[in-house]
Amino acid sequence: MTSERRDSPLLQLTLVRGREFVREPEAIFWTFGFPILLAAGLGIAFRNKPAEFVNVAVAPGGATSAQVALWLRQDKGLHVRTLPEDKANLALRTGGVALVVLARPGGGVTWRYDDTNPDGRAARLLAENAVERGAGRRDLVPAFEDRDREPGSRYIDFLLPGLLGMNMMGDGMWGIGFSIVDARRRKLLKRLIASPMSRAEYLASYLLSRIAILTTEIAVIATFGRLVFGVPFRGPFAVFALICVVSGLTFSALGLLLASRPRTIEAVSGLMNLAMMPMWVLSGVFFSSSRFPAILQPLIHALPLTAAVDALRTNMLQGGGVASAGAQLATLALWLVLSFVVALRIFRWR
Amino acid sequence: MEASHTDIALRVRGLRKAYGEVVAVDGLDLDVREGECFGLLGPNGAGKTTTIEICEGLLDADSGSVKLLGRTWEQGGSELKQLLGMQLQETQFTDKLTVAETVRLFRSFYRHPLTVEETIALVQLEQKRTARVGQLSGGQKQRLAMAVALVGDPRFFFLDEPSTGLDPQARRQVWDLVDRFKASGRTVLLTTHYMDEAERLCNRVGIMNQGRVIALDTPRALIASLGAEHVIEFAAAEGQRAPDTDALRKLAGVRSVHARDGHVQLHVEYLHAAVPAVLAELEAQGVSLAELRTHSATLEDVFVSLTGRHLRDE
Numbered sequence: 045m046t047s048e049r050r051d052s053p054l055l056q057l058t059l060v061r062g063r064e065f066v067r068e069p070e071a072i073f074w075t076f077g078f079p080i081l082l083a084a085g086l087g088i089a090f091r092n093k094p095a096e097f098v099n100v101a102v103a104p105g106g107a108t109s110a111q112v113a114l115w116l117r118q119d120k121g122l123h124v125r126t127l128p129e130d131k132a133n134l135a136l137r138t139g140g141v142a143l144v145v146l147a148r149p150g151g152g153v154t155w156r157y158d159d160t161n162p163d164g165r166a167a168r169l170l171a172e173n174a175v176e177r178g179a180g181r182r183d184l185v186p187a188f189e190d191r192d193r194e195p196g197s198r199y200i201d202f203l204l205p206g207l208l209g210m211n212m213m214g215d216g217m218w219g220i221g222f223s224i225v226d227a228r229r230r231k232l233l234k235r236l237i238a239s240p241m242s243r244a245e246y247l248a249s250y251l252l253s254r255i256a257i258l259t260t261e262i263a264v265i266a267t268f269g270r271l272v273f274g275v276p277f278r279g280p281f282a283v284f285a286l287i288c289v290v291s292g293l294t295f296s297a298l299g300l301l302l303a304s305r306p307r308t309i310e311a312v313s314g315l316m317n318l319a320m321m322p323m324w325v326l327s328g329v330f331f332s333s334s335r336f337p338a339i340l341q342p343l344i345h346a347l348p349l350t351a352a353v354d355a356l357r358t359n360m361l362q363g364g365g366v367a368s369a370g371a372q373l374a375t376l377a378l379w380l381v382l383s384f385v386v387a388l389r390i391f392r393w394r
Numbered sequence: 395m396e397a398s399h400t401d402i403a404l405r406v407r408g409l410r411k412a413y414g415e416v417v418a419v420d421g422l423d424l425d426v427r428e429g430e431c432f433g434l435l436g437p438n439g440a441g442k443t444t445t446i447e448i449c450e451g452l453l454d455a456d457s458g459s460v461k462l463l464g465r466t467w468e469q470g471g472s473e474l475k476q477l478l479g480m481q482l483q484e485t486q487f488t489d490k491l492t493v494a495e496t497v498r499l500f501r502s503f504y505r506h507p508l509t510v511e512e513t514i515a516l517v518q519l520e521q522k523r524t525a526r527v528g529q530l531s532g533g534q535k536q537r538l539a540m541a542v543a544l545v546g547d548p549r550f551f552f553l554d555e556p557s558t559g560l561d562p563q564a565r566r567q568v569w570d571l572v573d574r575f576k577a578s579g580r581t582v583l584l585t586t587h588y589m590d591e592a593e594r595l596c597n598r599v600g601i602m603n604q605g606r607v608i609a610l611d612t613p614r615a616l617i618a619s620l621g622a623e624h625v626i627e628f629a630a631a632e633g634q635r636a637p638d639t640d641a642l643r644k645l646a647g648v649r650s651v652h653a654r655d656g657h658v659q660l661h662v663e664y665l666h667a668a669v670p671a672v673l674a675e676l677e678a679q680g681v682s683l684a685e686l687r688t689h690s691a692t693l694e695d696v697f698v699s700l701t702g703r704h705l706r707d708e
Contacts, residue, residue: 056499056502060499064488230487231485235482235485238450239475239500240546
């Protein structure tokens with residue numbers, strides 16, 4: 045009667061998790077499609093443009109205006125037009141030019157610009173330099189230029205590790221939270237514990253399936269970043285993988301914790317948002333968390349997403365090894381153990 | 395004493411469970427014999443599900459004892475789960491899995507399971523083995539729940555309201571399945587608020603009301619305890635005064651009379667003698683009828699005669 049061999053319950057439970065995931069088209073989009081669209085959008089918006097001209101208008105008037113315009117044109121960073129004064133002022137107000145240069149009748153120039161506008165200040169400095177040089181100034185300090193446009197210092201390089209961390213957090217928490225609360229709502233949890241199923245294996249199947257999904261997800265986003273934007277992966281790959289696995293497990297355990305009591309999808313959604321919102325803002329996904337006041341920094345560094353994102357950035361951008369990720373890995377591991385232990389304690393099985 | 399030569403599969407003594415002020419189970423005793431199909435019959439809120447869930451190990455009792463297949467939940471819990479099959483109320487399996495995948499998942503939890511194909515064949519879902527659970531009808535979902543209960547090849551089945559909410563054809567399919575469990579010598583404890591289900595399936599029935607078993611016997615013996623084979627029901631026409639039930643009770647062959655909300659129910663021995671006598675008496679009282687019905691006595695009538703209420707009353 046029992047000719048068929050017995051399946052491993054842990055394998056079956058994990059397979060079920062995987063089937064639930066791949067049979068949910070929305071989940072596929074939010075896991076793979078959304079972060080790529082976001083990275084692509086932000087990468088394009090904040091791409092480093094080739095060095096731009098600053099537009100400058102010279103208003104004819106004084107005898108020296110033609111000479112001033114000639115001097116200004118010596119600087120390749122300035123795009124110089126000659127405009128009547130009223131048109132030049134209009135162009136300044138509407139952003140057509142960043143600086144209006146008026147040649148004064150007695151020699152000398154007036155710089156007319158908005159000193160709160162960085163472009164205006166830059167234009168003034170460039171123009172002043174060009175005019176002084178044209179008039180014969182000699183530099184006292186020899187200076188050389190070294191232009192650094194290497195990958196690694198662009199916004200997309202900063203952003204991609206943040207997106208990886210944010211995605212691991214979102215998917216780990218939503219993926220587990222929804223599935224568990226749904227099973228509770230369907231009274232399927234109750235049916236499962238009425239059978240001889242091991243509760244630890246049930247919860248472990250969620251962590252295992254997350255690792256499998258996470259591997260694919262990280263691979264897709266990282267490959268996209270590497271191929272399309274040339275984002276560097278300078279650190280040892282094993283350390284990168286370790287950070288991802290520990291982060292993935294930590295966020296899954298957090299998801300488990302948040303899903304351990306609620307009976308409805310609405311309740312668990314509220315809890316998830318409550319937990320994730322501060323991390324979206326504080327953990328340095330889109331901008332550096334060092335912008336927040338010093339008094340908040342200990343709290344910010346205790347957040348699991350900060351730890352994940354900082355560790356990924358150090359690894360990818362600065363080539364950090366396992367030692368440089370030690371503190372962050374310890375923070376994540378602490379969250380992992382605490383969440384899992386508390387979740388097991390307070391879990392509502394019916 | 396009557397069960398001295400029979401093994402008791404489930405023995406419940408002094409079971410009590412309260413939810414705050416509400417006492418759901420109030421000192422319940424029960425013996426289910428090895429190989430029989432025992433039914434707990436009662437209206438909603440009688441304590442049937444609480445009782446069965448305590449027996450299934452899903453709820454803890456406030457007091458009392460449960461001994462199941464010679465084991466207790468405290469000492470032999472994990473062993474017991476291998477020996478039991480359960481169908482719970484309102485379980486919804488994952489919509490996105492197929493029938494075969496669901497059965498295979500539950501199969502993996504048991505030490506000596508049936509094969510997936512055997513199990514699916516037992517509940518006649520072969521045509522649906524690769525269908526997603528979300529696409530099954532109510533009856534098919536209930537048969538899947540049965541399959542999940544069966545797959546561990548259990549010795550004891552718990553079925554909690556197995557046919558509630560099903561259409562007549564699906565109910566009959568579920569009943570056929572229970573017949574097959576019984577035929578294979580396994581023990582079944584089921585709860586129901588359908589008297590026809592209890593009569594059709596159960597060797598013995600315990601009638602539950604307000605957390606207690608108020609009568610316990612074979613369906614035949616319970617019905618016989620009414621002392622009357624037939625039931626006459628009538629309702630007086632709108633605006634009529636209530637008929638005098640004492641006069642009806644004195645008529646020849648009338649065993650008992652129950653009146654409630656203008657509806658009157660009489661338990662009688664012989665219809666052919668009682669119906670003309672009842673109609674003549676009502677005529678004499680000047681009561682005209684809105685309706686008159688008769689049927690053979692059922693477990694429902696037993697319940698009504700014991701409690702004055704119907705099984706389906708809320």
